Amino acid sequence: MSFNSILWCHLKLILLLTVLLLFASSSLCTSASDGQLVVSADNFFTVSSFSYPQNSIRPFDFRYIRVDIPPLFSAVSIALNSDVDLDLSRVGRIPESSLPVICFRDGSPPLPDALNTTLKDSVVSGINGLDVEQCFPMQKNITMRLTNEQISAGAWYIGLFNGIGATRTQSKMINRGSSYSFSANISVEACTNSMMKGVFCNSTVYPLSCTSSNVFKYYDLDATEVKKPMMENTLTCKNNFETSCFQESIPQFYSLDITNMAEELTITAANIRFNSTSSNSTSSADDFKLMCYARHGAIPSETLHDYSSDLSNAPLVILAPRIGRLYISILPVNHGTQDGNAKVCYSMETQVVQCSPGKAGPNCTMDSYTLQTVLSRNPMPFESYYLPVSEGVVAASANFPLEPLSNNTMNQGTDNTWTYFTLDIPRGAAGRNIHVRLSSDVKINYEFYARFGGLPSLASWDYYYASKTRKSDESAFFMLYNSKDDNVDFYIIYAREGTWGFGLRHLNASINSLKAQTAMSISLEGCPKHCSSHGDCRYSFDASGLTSYSFCACDRNHGGFDCSVEIVSHKGHIEQSIFLIGSNAAAMLPAYWALRQKAYAEWILFTSSGISSAIYHACDVGTWCPLPYNVLQFMDFWLSFMAVVSTFVYLASINEAHKRAIHTAVAIFTALMAATKATRSSNIILVIVIGAIGLLIGWLIEVSSKYRSLSFSFRFSPSFPQSLMTIKDWLSKLVMSLWRRFHWGFALAGFITLAMAGTSWVLETSSTYWLWHSFWHATIYTSSFFFLCSKANDVDAEEDHQLPRTESYALTRQDSFSRSEY
Numbered sequence: 001m002s003f004n005s006i007l008w009c010h011l012k013l014i015l016l017l018t019v020l021l022l023f024a025s026s027s028l029c030t031s032a033s034d035g036q037l038v039v040s041a042d043n044f045f046t047v048s049s050f051s052y053p054q055n056s057i058r059p060f061d062f063r064y065i066r067v068d069i070p071p072l073f074s075a076v077s078i079a080l081n082s083d084v085d086l087d088l089s090r091v092g093r094i095p096e097s098s099l100p101v102i103c104f105r106d107g108s109p110p111l112p113d114a115l116n117t118t119l120k121d122s123v124v125s126g127i128n129g130l131d132v133e134q135c136f137p138m139q140k141n142i143t144m145r146l147t148n149e150q151i152s153a154g155a156w157y158i159g160l161f162n163g164i165g166a167t168r169t170q171s172k173m174i175n176r177g178s179s180y181s182f183s184a185n186i187s188v189e190a191c192t193n194s195m196m197k198g199v200f201c202n203s204t205v206y207p208l209s210c211t212s213s214n215v216f217k218y219y220d221l222d223a224t225e226v227k228k229p230m231m232e233n234t235l236t237c238k239n240n241f242e243t244s245c246f247q248e249s250i251p252q253f254y255s256l257d258i259t260n261m262a263e264e265l266t267i268t269a270a271n272i273r274f275n276s277t278s279s280n281s282t283s284s285a286d287d288f289k290l291m292c293y294a295r296h297g298a299i300p301s302e303t304l305h306d307y308s309s310d311l312s313n314a315p316l317v318i319l320a321p322r323i324g325r326l327y328i329s330i331l332p333v334n335h336g337t338q339d340g341n342a343k344v345c346y347s348m349e350t351q352v353v354q355c356s357p358g359k360a361g362p363n364c365t366m367d368s369y370t371l372q373t374v375l376s377r378n379p380m381p382f383e384s385y386y387l388p389v390s391e392g393v394v395a396a397s398a399n400f401p402l403e404p405l406s407n408n409t410m411n412q413g414t415d416n417t418w419t420y421f422t423l424d425i426p427r428g429a430a431g432r433n434i435h436v437r438l439s440s441d442v443k444i445n446y447e448f449y450a451r452f453g454g455l456p457s458l459a460s461w462d463y464y465y466a467s468k469t470r471k472s473d474e475s476a477f478f479m480l481y482n483s484k485d486d487n488v489d490f491y492i493i494y495a496r497e498g499t500w501g502f503g504l505r506h507l508n509a510s511i512n513s514l515k516a517q518t519a520m521s522i523s524l525e526g527c528p529k530h531c532s533s534h535g536d537c538r539y540s541f542d543a544s545g546l547t548s549y550s551f552c553a554c555d556r557n558h559g560g561f562d563c564s565v566e567i568v569s570h571k572g573h574i575e576q577s578i579f580l581i582g583s584n585a586a587a588m589l590p591a592y593w594a595l596r597q598k599a600y601a602e603w604i605l606f607t608s609s610g611i612s613s614a615i616y617h618a619c620d621v622g623t624w625c626p627l628p629y630n631v632l633q634f635m636d637f638w639l640s641f642m643a644v645v646s647t648f649v650y651l652a653s654i655n656e657a658h659k660r661a662i663h664t665a666v667a668i669f670t671a672l673m674a675a676t677k678a679t680r681s682s683n684i685i686l687v688i689v690i691g692a693i694g695l696l697i698g699w700l701i702e703v704s705s706k707y708r709s710l711s712f713s714f715r716f717s718p719s720f721p722q723s724l725m726t727i728k729d730w731l732s733k734l735v736m737s738l739w740r741r742f743h744w745g746f747a748l749a750g751f752i753t754l755a756m757a758g759t760s761w762v763l764e765t766s767s768t769y770w771l772w773h774s775f776w777h778a779t780i781y782t783s784s785f786f787f788l789c790s791k792a793n794d795v796d797a798e799e800d801h802q803l804p805r806t807e808s809y810a811l812t813r814q815d816s817f818s819r820s821e822y
Helices: 003-028 088-093 403-410 528-533 570-596 600-620 629-650 656-675 683-706 708-713 720-741 744-763 769-790 795-802 806-821
Strands: 044-057 062-069 073-082 100-106 134-137 141-147 154-162 180-191 203-207 209-219 228-238 244-247 252-258 264-276 288-296 307-310 316-319 324-334 342-355 366-375 384-388 417-425 433-440 446-452 463-465 478-483 487-492 498-506 518-525 535-541 548-554
Touching: 044 062, 044 073, 044 154, 062 073, 062 180, 154 180, 244 324, 252 342, 264 288, 264 324, 288 316, 288 342, 307 316, 324 342, 366 403, 417 518, 433 446, 463 478, 463 487, 478 528, 528 535, 528 548, 570 600, 570 629, 570 769, 600 629, 600 769, 629 656, 629 683, 629 769, 656 683, 683 744, 744 769
Parallel strands: 203 252, 366 417
Antiparallel strands: 044 180, 062 154, 073 141, 073 180, 100 134, 100 154, 209 228, 228 342, 244 342, 252 324, 264 316, 264 342, 288 307, 288 324, 366 384, 384 518, 417 498, 433 487, 433 518, 446 463, 446 498, 478 487, 535 548
């Protein structure tokens, strides 16, 4: 092969490779065609994907879904489908106790009862600022994509509720509201390149590299003493480039991981200078601002950030930064003449000051203690209390004395002296509550501050208690149960998993307070205040099975998250008990009439039904439970169903053998109804239908046994007019037979009271159950009494008198033949 041929082959190969590279680059890069930004799918990959199958939420029930978002995520996609069909414009007319609601919260399960919102916005349009809990009316289809510019990494919780408010946790005698079902698909995506961030993974985030050094500083701890040296650990973090030049209005992103409690974080910019390639540029370094934005856990922007400062004028100082990943954005802003070719050069540096072990606070002069976890004897998971790791403190219980831990700081004699404590809430325990108690033999001389992920201060805290009048706003997440001068007791509800910092601020010490004995206890518990002794504490897991949470199931008279809200007063409870129990006395009416007619089976049935219903409702209202609740409920509904059906069967004049057969079949069906969803509204219709069928079967048996001879003698005449007369005569006799069979005044009263009973059954709700169900007792037993009275006792004799005496006639004729032959 010649040299020219080889060269030509190489040229064709190079050309082919060039075309392939251009095609590949066009598929990987973004384009601005048609005014839209097209992003390659290769920029993303799925970190996790969860599919939750269809699940039903009954009235006043709820579900939690946990979503774990890693630090490197780019977006979270949520697709939720349900059978809820709500008109958002009519949401205000729906009671909150029956309103389907969806809530979002960062770090721990949401509690919609803590919010004072109107719940009128849709999820997609109303969701913003997810650093706080937000709730929205449930919708049929919810599809949204939350990026790392909207939410931060960590554990997120979605709560689905079928009704909110204080009655949500109240125990219900019935639960006939509407259920709704849902299914969900949740996926978490991340950028293929770990250094890329942003909505489209098109923003580079440079991690800062750090070096550690120990520094001794001297502080005047007491005016009467010499200055004492304090060791501080300083982390100096820089970009890999000494000085970088960036175009105006284009932000640069950096990330910094804070792994321990820190005293201070400082972000500075040095060597700031202006650089322009245009000879006509009139801008200078004085025309630029070097804006710095910082945000914990998410990409900052000009409108959404935690801290900001102009680094060209002063450094950005963050006191007690939170543990986790901090994102920093530096944006050169030209407030003079715009110059597209202008660049700003700078070098960025951060310093994280950490105190030596056992020290914290300003200038690292305060004492700090790590609290170790001690598992309690309670078999429930995560139940524990915390004790300080200190040689000078010996605690035989959950309480530990404060004075041995705070002597060093109290000697400084100012109001700005603190004692700090840190503890860890384990993974999966976000559904537990932090219980804090302070007790003293004199007036408590401390203020308590709590903060997640960092040490608290007067300017930065999540919850605090200073006095009766100075404390965090009470909500479902901060519950104060005792606020005396010598005793303080409060809960932090559904505490986030991770590191918590607590600070005790010492007030000016008096002579009595210096001699005080103050004890503190910090524990991780389930239901606050043991559901205020008005309910049972229960435990469950979220849909992913990763988080255990506790909740209260309150009694009939109380509600709220901790069962502290009185819904039914003591007087109202007595009134409801009298109505529900006493109304069963109406069973004496049909029982008396059955006994008078010597219908002993019906007498036993009505008597047993009234007694079992009274005992069941006595147990239901919390008065007396001789048997388990489920047994009493079954007996109440089953015997009530049997009493209704037996009333219909009684109206048929059949022998006891046939009655026993019908009662046995009916007992089986009604027992199945009472054992499966006994309280549903359709049961009253089913019971009436079963009773009507039993009555029809009884009549058919009665007709077949009494009128068998007539059925064989009944013939249609060949003459059509004669046939019409025969049918007319037969219908007339049937109507007369029915008219003589019943006392129609009693029958009409029975139908009216039965309709009233059915109406009261349908009108029963959770709040009006006691009234309408008492009315049901009175009307259903009264209707049975009227129906029993409507049966005519002499109908059998009348009908037997009208029957042809065929057998007697035959015997008489036989006797006459015998005499004649003789």
